[in-house]
Amino acid sequence: MFLRGLLATLLLSSSALAQEVPEAKAAAERALFKQIVEIPTVEGRGNMPKLTRLLTAEFRKAGITNVVVKDHDKTQTLIARWPAANPSGRKPILLMAHMDVVEANPADWKYDPFTFRAEDGWYLGRGASDNKAALTGIVLALQGLKKSGFAPTRDIIILFTGDEETAAMGARRASTEWRALVDAEYALNGDAGGGAVYRDGRVEGFSMQIAEKTYADFTFAATNRGGHSSAPRPDNAIYALAGAIKAVEAHRFAPMINDATRVAYERIAAADSGAYGELVRKWLKDPADRETADLLEANDPGYTRTRCVATMLSGGHAPNALPQKAEANVNCRIFPGVKIETIRTELQALAGPDVAVTLADSSPESGPSPLRDDVVDAYKAAVATRFKDAPIIPMMSAGATDGSYFRNVGIPVYGVGGLWGIVGEKQGAHGLDERVLIEGFHGQVPIWEELLRRLAG
Ligand SMILES: [Zn+2]
Incomplete structure (x- = not known):
């Protein structure tokens, strides 16, 4: 070797x-x-x-x-x-x-x-x-x-x-x-975009990015009138926030597919005769199948749907006081074409009435660019001057x-x-x-x- x-x-x-x-x-x-x-x-x-x-x-x-x-x-x-x-x-x-x-x-x-x-x-x-x-x-x-x-x-x-x-x-x-x-x-x-070539000279392909997930940070904020910690009450900013965050952890957004991810998965389906290939074929038959999408996400996160995850946490102001505020940042990578507000509304529903979900930061919403034959053909022909028959692989980026x-x-x-x-x-x-x-x-x-x-x- x-x-x-x-x-x-x-x-x-x-x-x-x-x-x-x-x-x-x-x-x-x-x-x-x-x-x-x-x-x-x-x-x-x-x-x-x-x-x-x-x-x-x-x-x-x-x-x-x-x-x-x-x-x-x-x-x-x-x-x-x-x-x-x-x-x-x-x-x-x-x-x-x-x-x-x-x-x-x-x-x-x-x-x-x-x-x-x-x-x-x-x-x-x-x-x-x-x-x-x-x-x-x-x-x-x-x-x-x-x-x-x-x-x-x-x-x-x-x-x-x-x-x-x-x-x-x-x-x-x-x-x-x-x-x-x-x-x-x-x-x-x-x-x-660009190519991936093996050491032995075989070409995997040249990718063409046609879509990017939208970046969005949401602030989850729970506020409370506070009080003395010797007299706890059921209403508590930290508990409210913790519940909201646990709900985000358990939540799965609806699976989706686009030109870029479909082609990527079809390539895997054709090449992988093992258990993962089987799973991919199953999902391609029914991209609305949440359970199969979950299994794919476990292997390669982010390609079947919008994903959100808690990334920062703060709260309380004294060890012996009921918290007046607790806050978390939830970072989302939104599937191209889905509105930021749609995701915020879905997160707000999960968080419940005691936690306010607001948008803190985002990249612009951008849908996938339509695959154009003229661009794909020209790219393929240009690459072929060096790598004959190299496939052009449409791609979605997780970043912006x-x-x-x-x-x-x-x-x-x-x-x-x-x-x-x-x-x-x-x-x-x-x-x-x-x-x-x-x-x-x-x-x-x-x-x-x-x-x-x-x-x-
Ligand atoms: Zn760069």
């Missing part, structure tokens, strides 16, 4: 790069990526202008001169437009990625997170996988298309936000107040990206990408020693180019 793994590693690192990407091109791609990774675009460090200056210069160099940098909310957002050379009348395509990265503590990392390095077939550095590889890939693909003389038949708009990991004001404002600058038929989001703001205002968003990773090998997004496969990084560029040739040609 070890030998075979080693051999596969050697094959991956030597053959593909040397053969398929000319050395000078790979060196230039890597040099740009290094520059981008080494700008620590962490919230609060004030480095975003360095990156937007660099990217603006890269776009100008390629002949994309319509570049707007918005200063807002202590960060920046870059919007660029490559106008159609031969306008077909179709609405623009929006390309999305984000420029900011999650904080990284050098003491916890093997190497300095903001010093770019290559090692064992990986490029390392904070942001290498989330989201600077795809960001760089999009820039390189646009430069490549320009250089090749590609003449788009519709505008290609680029939106690079500067606070996706935090307040997401860039996406919020772009989808509303700057809508005229970014309005598009649909968006391709480089922050979701910038895409949710656009789905919320009616612009479909497809999370796609030419990058790939190795099945079972961590890339460290948001975590330690973040990295991206060297072969995947360079390999994404022709895939993005082909995708755009097909969708904007």
Whole structure:
């Protein structure tokens, strides 16, 4: 096993790069990526202008001169437009990625997170996988298309936000107040999607994110007139809250299915002849079957329904006083298309009259984007230039990206990408020693180019 793994590693690192990407091109791609990774675009460090200056210069160099940098909310957002050379009348395509990265503590990392390095077939550095590889890939693909003389038949708009990991004001404002600058038929989001390849070269598939669960925090609050603890009464804020929380624990929301989860489960049903596959087949026959959905949730939580869980708790003000207040936070991941208010009402009914359930925080409600043949076919064909017959797998994310703001205002968003990773090998997004496969990084560029040739040609 070890030998075979080693051999596969050697094959991956030597053959593909040397053969398929000319050395000078790979060196230039890597040099740009290094520059981008080494700008620590962490919230609060004030480095975003360095990156937007660099990217603006890269776009100008390629002949994309319509570049707007918005200063807002202590960060920046870059919007660029490559106008159609031969306008077909179709609405623009929006390309999305984000420029900011999650904080990284050098003491916890093997190497300095903001010093770019290559090692064992990986490029390392904070942001290498989330989201600077795809960001760089999009820039390189646009430069490549320009250089090749590609003449788009519709505008290609680029939106690079500067606070996706935090307040997401860039996406919020772009989808509303700057809508005229970014309005598009649909968006391709480089922050979701991409391929999974086995060490032995087999391809699992390339995913396409078409839906995201809605994030919502609800405050459960019980209030009471309090009193002396030597004289207990049946009404008690802590007991009331505890009862409400236990009701949430026992509750199961109605199971649901959409295009993304159906395809994912159908793939399991076809591939797994064991007990789990049996369960999946049973559920696909009747997605309203709560018991079977429960069993699936135990294996892979979050994909058959809305899920809510208690995450924080506080209450009381003195050891010898009846509590005047008890509060909990219940975090929900709402199935795409379900209204936040519907879930709040359901939680309020569970909590009973002595506990008030209010919305504390949420991402925008966003339904699934409809699967479009043109986008799926173009993505499949673009991936096939490198991985013949690789399946395209629609996907629902449990977390929220910038895409949710656009789905919320009616612009479909497809999370796609030419990058790939190795099945079972961590890339460290948001975590330690973040990295991206060297072969995947360079390999994404022709895939993005082909995708755009097909969708904007
Ligand atoms: Zn991201």
